[in-house]
Amino acid sequence: MDDRGIELLFSAENEQALSETEAKYGALLTRIALRITGDLSAAEECLNDALLRAWELLRGKAPTGYLLPLLGKLVRGYAIDRCRAQNAKKRSAALVELTQELSEAIPWKGSVEREAEANELGALINDFVSKLPREKQTVFIRRYWYCETVSEIAEALGSSQSRVRSQLFRTRKELMRFLEEKGYKV
């Protein structure tokens, strides 16, 4: 079933929407959560939380056309929240790898104004990514939003791992310069 069909089920408050969503995106969303949490059972709980929240948000509402971005945002949020609740030592290797890469471009320090800063940073990153050429855009989003590995991205795009790594490296450098230009400082 396509996304619009699923959203129409949500609109009609038909609970089949949840099973259709899980059938279509369950594996993908679980994989995102798994990369962040490093724990399969936690990832599955994140998926369930995200589905329930999606039900609350979408039931009785007109289709948005953004089912996957919404689900992905929810599951990422739940996965990150779980990590926050854990000891830092328990963080998954994939998450450590992703955040180490991002910290090359986005230096950070502890700050009491965490939420405001994250909001500002989110807007800046969005601005940056929206202006990237399409290929770089896709690679960046697949890596840091979908949490895909370099080899997965290379396969998906019919590219090589070295090319993807090189693109990510350059894009992170450009992001760093972009943030500096925008006055983003730690």
Next chain:
Amino acid sequence: MNELDIMEAVGALDPELIKSAAAPKKRRSGRWLIAASATAALALGLAAIVRGTKKAPEGGNVEAAAPTASATVSPQEEDECYIAYFKYKGSIYIYNESYYGADEIAGERLARITNKVDPGTTFDEAPELSGSFACDIYAVKSFDPEIMICAVDGGFASVYVNVDKSRFRIGADILEGAFRVSEYLTSLIYEGSDSLDHGYSERYLLDPDCMPAARELIHVLDEGEWVGPTEGKAPVFGSYEGPERYALTLSLGFYELRLTVLVDGRAIVHPLGGGWMEYYLSFDAEKAEPFFELLRSGGHGSPALPSDQLVFLRPEALNTEPHFGAYFPETPEGFAIEYAILLYETDETTAAIIPDRVKRITVEYRMKGDPNRSFKITVRGAEELKDELLGVDADKRCDAPIGALDENTVKSSSAGFYEVTGYDETVAVTINAYSSLTPSEMAALMHECFGR
């Protein structure tokens, strides 16, 4: 602020960007255009016959670069080559595609593959049960393991196809011999004269009375001859340049076969040409002319547009697009159109585009010979721009009525970006340049947009 907050900040990306990145994309590269046998093409094509399975979800769909079939190029030999493969019972199996729903696909466990392959090893030299990765491999239900085998990762089954030269027949028997088209063909979908790489701008389910012409086309194709991608004709995959072409989907009951047919007598069977490869067959274009004429004359049938709201426009149709097309300038010298996307809404019943619901068109222009230098022009309704202006960055934007716009109003950054938006009462035009245009060029281009 910590590293998790950074991950959270990345999560705030525009949903449109998220959707766009999820769509599988195939690239082509001259480096991949290595002469290859039609037997391997057939082998890859057979991977399309996976029954009762679902394609991987968006973002999880893994369409790898297809192999060279020369069986002499190792993944390490060429930097641009990335080939997932393994050797089983003396044959090389190459990654073809991943499907979601592993339980429905994977059968008996066959063996364990190790990744003990030294750099520079050719396919021929690869040890038995070795490959580019380590995993268990399984039979594909209903298929002979000599044709295809799969690996399982979570809910995904990645299908690998045997490219052993001696396994398959060569020649003009693919559609009938391998796919038994005349037996299974139930419907034919015309997907516009566009490339697979760029989606489609039109989609019609052909009327039943078109089927005789369609069957004749298949017959003509089946009489064709497979030729390699370097046989003196320019690659066409993913490119707008070249002769008139038609993307077609043959619905064959339980599987679909996708073709691009060119009026100059070439056809590409897409499952055979994953990644950057282009296998095509050469056929008698004159005999296929009745079918082309049918498509040209509008004898399409009923619209079959998906509910997906993004479609790709053919560049030649850009300026005649009735809503925003007139605002797009002539393509600047030295640039070529990479893609043109139209965002629209469709009628749920007829699948037709609702004329007053076209939201915007975005075109990316890429500098010839330098793919890293590009710019985008987005044209949208002024109403939509007003919505954006209410956003958090409204005070930082560089927006001006078209009459007040000059090079000084172009916003720049040291990261190589320039941006400017101009608008009149009904339409807003944004130009994003990435290391390719100067502010004065952007301002001039903007005035050209509104002056057309």
